[in-house]
Amino acid sequence: MPTNRRGIRYYGAHWSVLGIAVLAAVLATPFALDALAPKDLEWGRLSDISQTYGAVSVLASAAALVGVALSLAYQARQTRIQNEETHASAHRELVLLSLSDPVYQVCWEPPNTPVTEERWRQLLVANLIVSMWSSDYKLSIMDDRTTLAVLGDYFRGEIGRAYWHNSGPSWHQYFDHSRDARQRRFVSLADEAYNAAAAAGPPILARDYFAPPATPPGR
Template sequence: MARLSGRRRSTAAWGSAAMASFAIIAATPFLLDGLAPHGMDWNRLSDISQTYGALSVLFSAAALVGVVLSIAHQARQTRIQNVESHRSAHRELTALTLSDPDFLLCWEPPNTPMTRERWRQLLVSNLIVSMWSSDFTLNLFDEHALRALLQDYFRGEIGRAYWANSGPSWHRLTESDPDSRMRAFVRVADRAFAAAVADGPPVPAAAYFTPPPPATPPHAP
């Protein structure tokens, strides 16, 4: 809230500065008329005034652009804050669900039959993929980087099982979403998933890590 208040004060300051600039520009010809000495060459003054008018228009446009850029920056920062708040709530809800197996029943049923343990794994996978979708919609990386992330992710059994189960839900979620970046995210994910499947079977979860070496028995005295 303090940051938002600070940004609002910044916007108000920009707006006040722009309005003050407009007022000074509008009053300048009258001030010149009042301060001009008797017998001044008004034709020359008119030429100067026209030049000044052109410069004042440029200055006013620059001030207006500054206000617009400031507002756009604040809107982006507010959106980032909203996304981070949503992420935090999502993490807390997922942690609560994983803390008690009975809470798994509070979510929608899986789109494909699976064990309770696999459903728990897919909940964590959903956190990962949702994080990437948020980063992509915020333009933190482009489609090329997203495709590389997802193709690598879908090499694994859990990642591939996640999209096989939840891909249809992402499609339903983004069908009427006005955010073109979200629709692009699903499109890139579909292509990355198809490419991973075309490369062959996934890496089994049991093969992710090598077993630790056997313990060496202590030497007998």
């Protein structure tokens, strides 16, 4: 996943330190002026300047708070990305475990459509692929146009189309009432791409994906 987590941590810490430093400087300035000012300084004349300083200090304080807010936003995004990666990793390990031994495949929910054991293994891998694109869309790595293009191309194939025919209803069951608007939107885009692919004609069969090996000369 193309996410620069180190950069997020750096900029988050940078904004936090900068915001705290600016705020501390603003708060300390009046005391520093009082300590350093000459004894005969006309404080009455300085009051007009202090009013201007007060306005500037408010702006500086606001800028510091904005910096802290930006830092918190960066950190929240980092946490969300890490949670997504942890979830995806756990899902991938479970699928790989299921593929390693057929006895584990019945530990998942039964297929929505009758399929062979071989097709079920193919659908498990297809689930990993579509879930990867779902995660990319949730993190705004892919926009609507890119998602439609990727899914539209995927559903041209037999396995991809069989996957959504079997598992699309489950995606709707899980996410139609979810508070995650981008997850709901991804399911809608997948439906749109699937329907467009189906309207365009039959899928490309798995056996037709690759050309047969070339026959060596003289045979």
